[in-house]
Amino acid sequence: xxxxxxxxxxxGVTERAFTLGDVTGILWTPPxxxxxxxxxxxxxxxxxxxxxxxxYPRLAARARSAAAQxxxxxxxxxxxxxxxxxxxxxxxxxxxxxxxxxxxxxxxxDVVDRLVLPLVEQAxxxxxxxxxxxxxxxxxxxxxxxxxxxxxxxxxxxxxxPRIAAAGLFAGSAIPRTTTEEARRVTIPVHVLLQWDDxxxxxxxxxxxxxxxxxxxxxxxxxxxxxxxxPSSASEDAARFFARHLGGAQS
Amino acid sequence: xxxxxxxxxxxGVTERAFTLGDVTGILWTPPxxxxxxxxxxxxxxxxxxxxxxxxYPRLAARARSAAAQxxxxxxxxxxxxxxxxxxxxxxxxxxxxxxxxxxxxxxxxDVVDRLVLPLVEQAxxxxxxxxxxxxxxxxxxxxxxxxxxxxxxxxxxxxxxPRIAAAGLFAGSAIPRTTTEEARRVTIPVHVLLQWDDxxxxxxxxxxxxxxxxxxxxxxxxxxxxxxxxPSSASEDAARFFARHLGGAQS
Numbered sequence: 001x002x003x004x005x006x007x008x009x010x011x012g013v014t015e016r017a018f019t020l021g022d023v024t025g026i027l028w029t030p031p032x033x034x035x036x037x038x039x040x041x042x043x044x045x046x047x048x049x050x051x052x053x054x055x056y057p058r059l060a061a062r063a064r065s066a067a068a069q070x071x072x073x074x075x076x077x078x079x080x081x082x083x084x085x086x087x088x089x090x091x092x093x094x095x096x097x098x099x100x101x102x103x104x105x106x107x108x109x110d111v112v113d114r115l116v117l118p119l120v121e122q123a124x125x126x127x128x129x130x131x132x133x134x135x136x137x138x139x140x141x142x143x144x145x146x147x148x149x150x151x152x153x154x155x156x157x158x159x160x161x162p163r164i165a166a167a168g169l170f171a172g173s174a175i176p177r178t179t180t181e182e183a184r185r186v187t188i189p190v191h192v193l194l195q196w197d198d199x200x201x202x203x204x205x206x207x208x209x210x211x212x213x214x215x216x217x218x219x220x221x222x223x224x225x226x227x228x229x230x231p232s233s234a235s236e237d238a239a240r241f242f243a244r245h246l247g248g249a250q251s
Numbered sequence: 252x253x254x255x256x257x258x259x260x261x262x263g264v265t266e267r268a269f270t271l272g273d274v275t276g277i278l279w280t281p282p283x284x285x286x287x288x289x290x291x292x293x294x295x296x297x298x299x300x301x302x303x304x305x306x307y308p309r310l311a312a313r314a315r316s317a318a319a320q321x322x323x324x325x326x327x328x329x330x331x332x333x334x335x336x337x338x339x340x341x342x343x344x345x346x347x348x349x350x351x352x353x354x355x356x357x358x359x360x361d362v363v364d365r366l367v368l369p370l371v372e373q374a375x376x377x378x379x380x381x382x383x384x385x386x387x388x389x390x391x392x393x394x395x396x397x398x399x400x401x402x403x404x405x406x407x408x409x410x411x412x413p414r415i416a417a418a419g420l421f422a423g424s425a426i427p428r429t430t431t432e433e434a435r436r437v438t439i440p441v442h443v444l445l446q447w448d449d450x451x452x453x454x455x456x457x458x459x460x461x462x463x464x465x466x467x468x469x470x471x472x473x474x475x476x477x478x479x480x481x482p483s484s485a486s487e488d489a490a491r492f493f494a495r496h497l498g499g500a501q502s
Contacts, residue, residue, distance in 0.1 A: 196462070196471070207458065211447070215475070219484075220447070222461070222471040233470075233495070237488065244484065 001133040003027075013067045015060070020133055022084075023126050025076035026052070028063035029139060033072060038141030040246040041072040041134055043127060043157075043164075045149015047173060048119055049094065051082035062147070065235070069243055072140050076130050078150070079122040087118045097174065101200035112174040116152045120179075124156045131163060143246050147238070151209070152179040158186045166245035167191070168238045171206035172198055172227050180205070183212040190215050191241040193234055194222040201227065252384040254278075264318045266311070271384050273335075274377050276327035277303070279314035280390060284323060289392030291497040292323040292385055294378060294408075294415070296400015298424060299370055300345065302333035313398070316486070320494055323391050327381050329401070330373040338369045348425065352451035363425040367403045371430075375407050382414060394497050398489070402460070403430040409437045417496035418442070419489045422457035423449055423478050431456070434463040441466050442492040444485055445473040452478065 004017040012031025018024070033039040044062055046055050052075065063073040080087035093115035100107035107115075134140050143165035146154050154169045159182050167186075171194040192210050196203065210220045219241070223231055255268040263282025269275070284290040295313055297306050303326065314324040331338035344366035351358035358366075385391050394416035397405050405420045410433050418437075422445040443461050447454065461471045470492070474482055 196469075210473070217482075218447075218475045220471065220473040222473075224467060224469045231468075233491070240484070 001136075009060070009064070011064065011067065013064055015063070020076075020130060023076050023130060024052075024082075025074060025130060026059070026063075027134065027137075028060075028067060028073045030067035030070055030072065032070060033139040035138035038139055039070055039072050040143050040145070041074060041140050042066045042145045042147050042242060042246070043131065044073050044075040044147050045154055045170075046075060046078055046081070048078055048116075048150050049081055049090075052077050053082060065239060066242075069239060069246075071145075071242065071246060072134070074130060074134050076126060079119060079126070087122065089114050089118065106202050107174065109177055113176050113178075116150065116174055116176050117178070119150060120152045120156050120176075123150070123153050124160065127153070127157055128161060131161070135163070145242050145246050147242070149173075152176055155179050155183050155186060155209075158188055158190070164188060166242065168241055169193070170230075171209065172201055175202065175205045175209050180209050180212045183209055184214050186213050186215055188215060189217040189241075189245050191219045191221065191238060193230065193238060194220060195227055195229060196222045196224050197229075198227045252387075260311070260315070262315065262318065264315055266314070271381060274327050274381060275303075275333075276325060276381060277310070277314075278385065278388075279311070279318060279324045281318035281321055281323065283321060284390040286389035289390055290321055290323050291394050291396070292325060292391050293317045293396045293398050293493060293497070294382065295324050295326040295398050296405055296421075297326060297329055297332070299329055299367075299401050300332055300341075303328050304333060316490060317493075320490060320497075322396075322493065322497060323385070325381060325385050327377060330370060330377070338373065340365050340369065357453050358425065360428055364427050364429075367401065367425055367427050368429070370401060371403045371407050371427075374401070374404050375411065378404070378408055379412060382412070386414070396493050396497050398493070400424075403427055406430050406434050406437060406460075409439055409441070415439060417493065419492055420444070421481075422460065423452055426453065426456045426460050431460050431463045434460055435465050437464050437466055439466060440468040440492075440496050442470045442472065442489060444481065444489060445471060446478055446480060447473045447475050448480075449478045 002019045007015040014029045016027045059075050066073040080090050096111045097107045144163050145166045146164050147168045148170045150173050151169050154167050158167045166189045168191045194206050253270045258266040265280045267278045310326050317324040331341050347362045348358045395414050396417045397415050398419045399421045401424050402420050405418050409418045417440045419442045441464050445457050
């Protein structure tokens with residue numbers, strides 16, 4: 001894990017861009033993180049195809065909220081985003097998805113699979129490598145949460161990565177059928193955010209996914225509004241979910 | 252409104268049983284309620300067919316929570332509950348409902364209508380009369396919230412009673428088709444609690460009802476667990492909803 005020089009943000013938050021093999025990312029740590037008091041960490045997912053440069057303001061805001069709870073936060077550039085080479089077939093799949101949405105139709109299962117599954121296959125091991133490195137830092141301990149971004153990545157990580165203790169997921173991206181099947185094997189607490197009027201999002205698929213989760217503790221929080229209209233009360237609810245399960249300063 | 256002698260509860264909450272025509276009920280007021288600082292009030296609904304005597308511990312706990320937010324709370328005996336005469340056809344409708352649930356079926360629309368609609372027709376004007384009387388008290392001002400109980404009563408009140416500013420509803424009772432239609436005319440903020448694994452509850456009908464609400468601001472909070480398994484975090488969420496919309500002490 002090679003770090004660029006640290007940046008000090010308001011409130012004592014430290015921001016460090018890093019490179020880890022093919023992966024680039026940013027780590028944010030709260031002012032009280034130290035080897036004698038290592039902090040929990042939230043893996044912050046992103047939507048596909050946008051890239052960290054454009055996502056930076058929102059990521060930094062989420063990281064500051066996590067830091068206010070006493071958590072570190074880390075985000076990595078997704079395969080096919082930013083300056084990374086496009087995933088095979090992704091451009092065509094995205095065009096097919098947009099065409100379906102523009103026609104007022106739900107995209108077919110094959111379009112969703114072509115768009116999402118290659119991303120999941122490549123991103124999940126990168127997240128795991130990142131987690132290895134982050135947990136090796138003396139000031140970061142655990143527990144580990146996963147938050148937001150491509151929901152199929154969050155589900156796969158919740159299944160394969162036992163170090164993740166809680167997942168706050170945003171049901172705002174296409175859901176492959178296999179993701180719903182995988183969700184039956186998820187047992188950690190999940191908090192699913194759904195925007196009820198999300199344009200082009202398949203609400204039925206989101207409800208089916210929520211139903212499928214095998215977790216004894218799962219919460220669905222649905223609000224009126226489109227994809228980008230998540231109310232501040234919902235963000236606060238998600239923060240309380242992580243506070244309960246990662247044991248941060250705020251409760 | 253004829254009051255029995257007041258009871259002082261812990262924390263300075265005052266409890267007063269009352270009679271208002273055919274209606275009996277209980278009013279709880281927080282310690283800081285006074286004519287110079289009248290408080291908001293929450294109308295606390297109840298499930299049908301149980302009665303206030305058995306419901307008292309839960310009602311008193313909800314009233315204490317409301318008082319901690321600076322709100323008065325009031326609850327009335329539903330028609331057909333407690334010592335009140337049974338509603339015509341209610342016993343048969345309830346038996347039919349139980350038979351359907353025992354057979355693992357959803358009860359028919361006619362059973363739901365026979366069970367719920369006579370209750371709505373009689374309970375709603377009684378709630379309005381109660382609200383008239385409560386708002387005449389110098390220590391109670393407004394705004395007014397409706398919380399819990401038979402969801403069809405809450406929906407009807409939200410449509411016909413302009414003094415209600417926000418409704419926290421529990422999707423844990425049978426929903427007549429006409430209730431879903433009425434919900435399209437609801438415009439106040441609604442917060443709907445759903446227990447995802449509620450025994451004998453029609454989850455699809457609950458989701459359809461949520462979708463139907465005409466409110467610009469509506470939230471669905473669904474949690475794993477049965478009818479009586481509402482987690483404490485959900486109660487806290489509902490309290491925050493009322494704090495936002497009734498403007499109480501806690502926010």
